[in-house]
Amino acid sequence: MTPLVAIGNITHSFGAGPVLSGVSLSLARGSYTVLLGPSGSGKTTLLSILGGFLAPDEGSVLIDGVDCTRLAPARRPTATVFQDYALFPHLTAGANVGFGLRMKGVARAERDGRARAMLEVVGLAAAFDKKPHQLSGGQRQRVALARALLVEPAVLLLDEPLGALDLKLRRQMQDELKAIQRRVGTAFVHVTHDQEEAMALADHLVVMNHGRIEDQGPPERVYARPASIFAATFMGESTIVPGRMANGVIDTALGRFSAPAGASHVAIRPEHVALGGALAADVVDVVYQGSFKRVTARVNGVMLLARLPAETAIAAGDQAMLAIDARHGIALKE
Template sequence: MNAPLVDIRDIWHRFGQHPVLKNVSLTIAAGSYTILLGPSGSGKTTLLSILGGFVNPSEGKVLIRGQDCTSVPPAKRPTTTVFQDYALFPHMSVGGNVGFGLRMQGVDGATRAAKARDALALVGLAAAFDKKPHQLSGGQRQRVALARALVIEPAVLLLDEPLGALDLKLRRQMQDELKAIQKRVGTAFIHVTHDQEEAMALADHCVVMNDGRIEDEGPPERVYARPATRFSATFMGESTILAGTVIESSDRTSTVTTPVGPVSLSSALPLGSTAALAIRPEHLVLGAASAGTKLGEAAVSDVVFQGSFKRVLATSVEEPSLRFIAKLPATSIVHAGDRVAISCDTDQIILLTD
């Protein structure tokens, strides 16, 4: 088995007496696109700062390529960081900005210019070499910052919410470009965001953080389809959560009583134990008869058209504190005030372990 490119071991970090990272361990493979995903205050940006050398952890180690880099300053470790605000020098040309890191390394002018042109070509800005940053759009300046980071050929590229300042259309365009560039150069990218859509669009390794800890990690398809915890199920996309108690159990199946009726699962659970079940919006069926699990009736409170689908909120008739979140085809005929039967595909019910 190949050693990981980045090995984060038992990292703790405190601001005063307040812990912002709590015993975080994580390995990152060479050539991967890792997303650190979580809400504000979850510790993701602090972890990225520790990886970049801008913050020294209170405890623990950071190994890159097998070398202990925990106390190595940013300029001397094999990482570069792309920040949300781009941090381009306004008085320098685009080519000068891209070549700045090479200049600090003592690379001669001709080599510097050639490498800067190659890096700009990589991000689709070959013609911008002699322009100034103010002559470029936000998306172009972001690509210049990316070229500047890549030109020094880091082992790991760190991206701190790099798309946060862009509008929705440009953000989606840059997501496609980032993924394509990462595949071309093969550098490991570690990217911080709080945007679940961005995480699923870019990552092949998704790390969900909350309150200074890693809640879940793995391929985004697995984290979404089979989240490990309640937090992961509600942050990485939306879910309807049912709480219940196991009333029947055998070697292969269990029945959980919930406020909207019994739910059978193909999992052996201890009799009398509590269980939390998650159902993704696209797996709920409203109105039409279903051969799956019946979940009672609900009153539709809101219908939001979102282009390719309709997002429907409905309140359970049997348990008014329970709100269903459903994603229906855009052509579905459903209105606020409708009273509908609710069901779901039994195989798509997620058993949460926490």
């Protein structure tokens, strides 16, 4: 199937330093893609190039088969929701939502009708006549989302749209964003540095680092079988331990694990460590996290992370016997 978006070999620099280095990416129709990475990874620059706010030094951006590489934002089939929402404070929610149609010369009665319908889609039917200052942060975010969706873009771009919200509201908005995306069927591209947010929203996760794509795919695969050491450490917590390959297994200070040729390290997720094994451990730190205890223990010179049941009686300074589920050891190449 032909992708909706085809980004080909994009390179971009600010001054002497490259921000993106040969990035290629395909996005399917109706997909929810999340660009995940630390500050400076290039994710926001890539979003800006996709939206037309930056022109790449090299490479191409095709949307629905049309070369949009040098098109201005207003001339390409995209819309953007920014972190600060960029609502007009003197306009009502309805007028904000209908602003794009107003710029296209759509008559007031029609744009008001369509704005009301879109506000209903995002759960704000009663907010049509309210000004932005009368709305909560989550409501303002949904008004910005409705405004972007009303112009019927092929691709909706979201630049850390939940970054200004508190934790409880951010989690609520994650659920609402995913539900809205499924309802309207528009392809979403969402930038974040929050791993939990990325896993909650994405059906296509793209992990970026230093201007390159480290890994991409369904979030379950990226988490369970990351393609690089960086992806294993940025996408959730892991203990990374070096090892030596021989006869299809890799020997490490924490045990032996099956591995393909060329593997040099093993990543161990903390949920795959349990009490009651043969590994003698000195407990260094215990942090209560509500549903579990995050335990740091020294095992054969390695600082091992474990997630143990919240009711586990364990404290810093204890000695414990730990077990690692070798089936879940993640073999990685350098």
